[in-house]
Amino acid sequence: xxxxxxxxxxxxxxxxxxxxxxxxxxxxxxxxxxxxxxxxxxxxxxxxxxxxxxxxxxxxxxxxxxxxxxxxxxxxxxxxxxxxxxxxxxxxxxxxxxxxxxxxxxxxxxxxxxxxxxxxxxxxxxxxxxxxxxxxxxxxxxxxxxxxxxxxxxxxxxxxxxxxxxxxxxxxxxxxxxxxxxxxxxxxxxxx
Amino acid sequence: xxxxxxxxxxxxxxxxxxxxxxxxxxxxxxxxxxxxxxxxxxxxxxxxxxxxxxxxxxxxxxxxxxxxxxxxxxxxxxxxxxxxxxxxxxxxxxxxxxxxxxxxxxxxxxxxxxxxxxxxxxxxxxxxxxxxxxxxxxxxxxxxxxxxxxxxxxxxxxxxxxxxxxxxxxxxxxxxxxxxxxxxxxxxxxxxxxxxxxxxxxxxxxxxxxxxxxxxxxxxxxxxxxxxxxxxxxxxxxxxxxxxxxxxxxxxxxxxxxxxxxxxxxxxxxxxxxxxxxxxxxxxxxxxxxxxxxxxxxxxxxxxxxxxxxxxxxxxxxxxxxxxxxxxxxxxxxxxxxxxxxxxxxxxxxxxxxxxxxxxxxxxxxxxxxxxxxxxxxxxxxxxxxxxxxxxxxxxxxxxxxxxxxxxxxxxxxxxxxxxxxxxxxxxxxxxxxxxxxxxxxxxxxxxxxx
Numbered sequence: 272x273x274x275x276x277x278x279x280x281x282x283x284x285x286x287x288x289x290x291x292x293x294x295x296x297x298x299x300x301x302x303x304x305x306x307x308x309x310x311x312x313x314x315x316x317x318x319x320x321x322x323x324x325x326x327x328x329x330x331x332x333x334x335x336x337x338x339x340x341x342x343x344x345x346x347x348x349x350x351x352x353x354x355x356x357x358x359x360x361x362x363x364x365x366x367x368x369x370x371x372x373x374x375x376x377x378x379x380x381x382x383x384x385x386x387x388x389x390x391x392x393x394x395x396x397x398x399x400x401x402x403x404x405x406x407x408x409x410x411x412x413x414x415x416x417x418x419x420x421x422x423x424x425x426x427x428x429x430x431x432x433x434x435x436x437x438x439x440x441x442x443x444x445x446x447x448x449x450x451x452x453x454x455x456x457x458x459x460x461x462x463x
Numbered sequence: 464x465x466x467x468x469x470x471x472x473x474x475x476x477x478x479x480x481x482x483x484x485x486x487x488x489x490x491x492x493x494x495x496x497x498x499x500x501x502x503x504x505x506x507x508x509x510x511x512x513x514x515x516x517x518x519x520x521x522x523x524x525x526x527x528x529x530x531x532x533x534x535x536x537x538x539x540x541x542x543x544x545x546x547x548x549x550x551x552x553x554x555x556x557x558x559x560x561x562x563x564x565x566x567x568x569x570x571x572x573x574x575x576x577x578x579x580x581x582x583x584x585x586x587x588x589x590x591x592x593x594x595x596x597x598x599x600x601x602x603x604x605x606x607x608x609x610x611x612x613x614x615x616x617x618x619x620x621x622x623x624x625x626x627x628x629x630x631x632x633x634x635x636x637x638x639x640x641x642x643x644x645x646x647x648x649x650x651x652x653x654x655x656x657x658x659x660x661x662x663x664x665x666x667x668x669x670x671x672x673x674x675x676x677x678x679x680x681x682x683x684x685x686x687x688x689x690x691x692x693x694x695x696x697x698x699x700x701x702x703x704x705x706x707x708x709x710x711x712x713x714x715x716x717x718x719x720x721x722x723x724x725x726x727x728x729x730x731x732x733x734x735x736x737x738x739x740x741x742x743x744x745x746x747x748x749x750x751x752x753x754x755x756x757x758x759x760x761x762x763x764x765x766x767x768x769x770x771x772x773x774x775x776x777x778x779x780x781x782x783x784x785x786x787x788x789x790x791x792x793x794x795x796x797x798x799x800x801x802x803x804x805x806x807x808x809x810x811x812x813x814x815x816x817x818x819x820x821x822x823x824x825x826x827x828x829x830x831x832x833x834x835x836x837x838x839x840x841x842x843x844x845x846x847x848x849x850x851x852x853x854x855x856x857x858x859x860x861x862x863x864x865x866x867x868x869x870x871x872x873x874x875x876x877x878x879x880x881x882x883x884x885x886x887x888x889x890x891x892x893x894x895x896x897x898x899x900x901x902x903x904x905x906x907x908x909x910x911x912x913x914x
Contacts, residue, residue, distance in 0.1 A: 330473070334469055334473075335469075338465050338466075338469065340465060340466045340469060342466075343466050343469065343470065346470060347469070347470065347473060350470070350473060350474060350477065351473075351477070354477035354478075354480070354481060357481055358480070358481060358484055361481075361484055361485060361488040362484075362488060364488070364490060365488040365490060368490075372518070436587065436590075437587045437588065
């Protein structure tokens with residue numbers, strides 16, 4: 272149990288996907304303008320992460336390794352993720368058309384989100400157990416939500432603050448993100 | 464072999480799962496919307512301002528008059544017909560875009576810009592390199608964004624819009640960082656090609672602060688006994704207060720020292736020896752009006768600038784701009800045949816030269832004063848609207864009125880129809896009001912009026 276918690280914390284804080292490993296930066300800037308959108312986007316990414324981690328673990332351990340075709344991992348993983356995002360898109364569209372519109376282009380972009388592929392790769396190369404993969408991918412997803420929520424809160428604040436004309440919009444967001452990233456590096460001292 | 468089989472098998476399983484899901488999770492969409500999406504280009508270019516073609520289609524179903532927002536569709540006659548059939552009736556309203564700037568190469572540069580050739584980037588640096596805050600930067604962001612390639616950059620540094628190709632989709636309006644492109648009805652004949660609302664307030668303030676302390680004001684404001692005309696006599700201010708009334712800037716005021724004044728008679732005392740004229744360093748512009756009016760000749764003023772002014776009376780169109788706006792009220796009409804008369808109180812700020820729509824007035828300063836680093840008032844652009852309001856009187860349909868907030872003439876396009884005289888175009892000495900489609904920039908004509 273401790274091991275799983277350690278994996279969870281490792282990918283939620285110490286190796287935060289966005290702020291430490293710099294994966295999945297596209298939605299980090301694209302959807303972090305409003306807090307509510309950020310949470311929804313984070314939840315969808317987390318869902319895709321966990322689900323694809325489960326399926327990729329099953330495929331890797333029951334198909335790729337037994338047949339000795341490990342070199343196929345990237346192709347198969349991408350296939351899994353792409354299909355999963357399609358499914359997610361359909362589900363979201365059916366259940367909440369408003370969320371579908373707000374996520375807009377970023378929903379299909381989860382397909383090419385390197386954080387999702389990243390967690391599958393990490394699980395595979397580190398040889399995590401089934402529960403370990405779930406814990407790490409859940410940790411990655413929670414870390415993703417955390418970064419997005421912090422960033423969107425900051426950006427909502429920035430909207431109303433007095434930013435120099437030439438820094439308005441993305442430039443100040445980049446600066447904020449780099450400072451945020453610096454502060455997240457302190458989790459490197461966490462002993463897990 | 465096994466790897467190929469594996470990937471095909473996995474792909475097949477997922478495809479099957481997805482198709483089942485697609486069937487189960489199908490959304491019943493409005494038939495009209497679906498058909499509209501089919502007609503629209505589907506390239507999701509975003510020029511319409513919506514997030515993709517499907518979002519635009521949904522709006523379009525509710526309001527068919529927006530059809531011209533999609534230029535790709537609107538230039539294709541078949542598609543327009545198909546849409547018209549679908550919605551039953553007229554779709555879209557053809558509009559057109561006009562550029563509200565006449566500057567281009569006529570506009571001076573604030574600084575030399577050597578960066579990326581993009582308006583949006585240039586506009587982030589001190590509001591762009593053009594001296595006029597409302598001037599076209601001329602890097603052609605609108606040219607790049609136009610979906611129908613209707614915009615070309617003209618020789619004068621102003622984009623020229625091909626009206627045959629323009630559908631009024633508004634993509635250029637959104638991209639222009641200066642917001643100087645306007646969408647107007649297609650049948651509109653004329654537009655005002657300037658967007659600068661300046662009344663030269665900032666320029667005047669800059670001039671006043673630059674002459675601050677450079678002129679001299681000396682006065683004997685107390686009554687003293689002095690040796691004059693071979694005898695001792697009292698000289699100095701007699702508190703006639705004529706200078707206070709004449710001062711155009713309220714730089715002089717009469718105050719009574721509080722020590723000798725009881726509270727009851729504050730309002731009764733006007734001219735008394737207890738009071739004293741006070742001169743305000745900040746407000747005085749050294750126009751010499753007080754020196755001229757003083758009966759005791761105790762005030763002496765030295766102007767910070769010296770020079771000469773000249774007016775070509777034939778060019779004057781009697782707009783009264785110079786008379787109304789002169790900070791020291793130095794100009795006036797003479798009674799006989801309305802010639803402009805310059806009094807002797809000119810401070811050579813150059814205001815009248817800047818506001819004269821026909822360039823009839825020239826104000827020169829002497830050679831040694833040119834070294835004094837005084838910011839005289841100069842127009843950043845030779846084609847800027849001078850707010851002479853001649854167009855308003857010229858229009859016989861009352862279609863032009865003065866927009867007090869914008870300080871610019873505003874054309875009411877509902878009234879501006881069936882006009883044959885096009886009097887507004889002839890009335891504008893600077894050709895700022897232009898016929899749409901004939902936007903080639905003309906240099907200001909030298910106007911002569913017959914009286």
